[in-house]
Amino acid sequence: MNTKNIARALRAKIDDWCASIDDEKIVSIIKENAIITGGALVSLVNSEQPNDYDVYFRNYESCLAVAKFYAGKWSEKNSYVKIIDDTEASDHDSVQARLKEHNEFHIYVDFDESQRRLKNKRISCFIKSEGVTGVQDKSLADETEPCTPDPKCVKKADAPKYRPIFFTTNAISLSDKIQLVIRFYGSVETIHENYDFVHCCGSYDYKSHAVNFSSETLVAIINKELRYKGSLYPLCSIMRIRKFINRGWSINAGQILKACLQLQKYDLYDPFVLKDQLCGVDSLHFSNAIGRIDENMALNKDFKIDETYLFEIINEIF
Numbered sequence: 001m002n003t004k005n006i007a008r009a010l011r012a013k014i015d016d017w018c019a020s021i022d023d024e025k026i027v028s029i030i031k032e033n034a035i036i037t038g039g040a041l042v043s044l045v046n047s048e049q050p051n052d053y054d055v056y057f058r059n060y061e062s063c064l065a066v067a068k069f070y071a072g073k074w075s076e077k078n079s080y081v082k083i084i085d086d087t088e089a090s091d092h093d094s095v096q097a098r099l100k101e102h103n104e105f106h107i108y109v110d111f112d113e114s115q116r117r118l119k120n121k122r123i124s125c126f127i128k129s130e131g132v133t134g135v136q137d138k139s140l141a142d143e144t145e146p147c148t149p150d151p152k153c154v155k156k157a158d159a160p161k162y163r164p165i166f167f168t169t170n171a172i173s174l175s176d177k178i179q180l181v182i183r184f185y186g187s188v189e190t191i192h193e194n195y196d197f198v199h200c201c202g203s204y205d206y207k208s209h210a211v212n213f214s215s216e217t218l219v220a221i222i223n224k225e226l227r228y229k230g231s232l233y234p235l236c237s238i239m240r241i242r243k244f245i246n247r248g249w250s251i252n253a254g255q256i257l258k259a260c261l262q263l264q265k266y267d268l269y270d271p272f273v274l275k276d277q278l279c280g281v282d283s284l285h286f287s288n289a290i291g292r293i294d295e296n297m298a299l300n301k302d303f304k305i306d307e308t309y310l311f312e313i314i315n316e317i318f
Contacts, residue, residue, distance in 0.1 A: 003211040006044045010036050010204045010211075013053055017178055020162040026069045033062035034206040035188060038195075041202035041211070045221050052177045056184060056191050063185040070164045070172050070180070077163075168290075188212070196231035196240070196259070226251035234262040235277040271297055271305050288317050 001009070014034055018027045035058065040050035057063040159175070166173040172180040184194050188203045195201055199220035202213040213221075220227050226249050231237050237259045241251060268274045275293050292313055296303045 001044050001047045003213070006041065007204060007209055007211045009044060010040070010053070011206065011209060013178075014055075014206050017162050017174075017176075020160065021069075023069060026066060029062045029065050030206070032207055033058040035191065035203060036206075037188065037191060037203040038200050041204065041213070042199055042221055045202070045213075045218070050177065052173075052179050054171075054179050054181055056181050056186075058185065058187065060185055063182055066180060067172060067182050070174070071167075074164045074167070194232055196228060196233070196237035197244075198227040198229050199225070201229075224249045226255055228255040228258045230258070230262065233277055234259045235266070235268070238263065269305055269307075271303060274305065274310075289313050 014030065014036075018030055021027050021030075035056045036053055037056060038054040040053045043050040057066065161176050162174045162178055164172055165175050170181065170183045172182060174180065184191055188205065192201050192203075197220070198214075198216050201217045202211070202221075204211050216227075219225075226241065226244055228237065228251075238256070241256065241259075245251070266273050266277060268277065271293050275290050275297075278290055293305070
């Protein structure tokens with residue numbers, strides 16, 4: 001598919017999504033600030049149907065506004081869940097202490113130690129381990145992505161399109177293949193600083209209606225070759241390799257070595273670092289592991305993790 005048709009397809013998807021929103025201010029924010037990048041563009045280049053559409057936002061204010069809007073939508077349908085807005089809180093310890101209550105959904109700015117090296121504040125969502133969906137199925141494959149509806153849930157004929165179905169510290173997943181990434185925001189260049197593989201670095205900007213690919217990105221897509229460009233999240237990158245290989249992509253040993261060399265800089269026994277590294281892994285099971293770590297950190301600010309603790313969680317979840 002050429003760039004003109006890719007732009008047309010992505011604009012139609014965002015327009016269809018916006019038509020489901022009953023708040024004109026939010027619609028305006030989306031149309032001014034929405035950026036699609038990642039796997040959807042790879043699929044469209046190959047004339048394939050995207051599995052989902054990763055939507056980012058140009059700035060903190062737009063990202064926060066959309067996150068709060070869908071938190072409110074969830075609350076309307078699940079009145080037993082109390083929405084706690086801690087985005088203006090300045091005391092990180094008090095926020096973490098509040099993340100232990102059942103039936104409370106928190107939207108907050110993550111001030112943990114790992115954030116000090118990042119340029120921007122991070123918007124996060126958290127609910128105690130039951131998860132916002134309220135149902136967890138241990139039979140799910142470990143590659144189940146957050147935007148995938150629970151297989152036990154049968155969609156009703158009158159269920160609204162683009163309704164929130166899952167929240168993680170990384171993203172808000174809507175039905176109909178929209179995933180709102182709240183972990184990062186900014187310009188395309190800023191967003192791609194957090195990307196690991198070259199082939200994912202195409203982008204579409206709704207406001208300018210522009211699709212952009214570098215020649216390096218297009219060559220990687222055409223050859224289905226994983227080229228590691230470096231990332232703040234090498235653990236996530238190593239986990240993602242298996243998914244791509246299962247989809248017919250190839251990678252040479254040098255690219256894996258580059259990710260391993262970056263990973264050795266991180267202390268994965270530090271709960272802040274481990275949580276930070278796992279947040280980007282698109283697996284429901286890892287979201288559960290992060291939830292468990294968050295709960296323990298909320299209960300005890302001096303909480304430490306070791307090999308025994310991690311092995312127990314891994315054996316229980318997988």
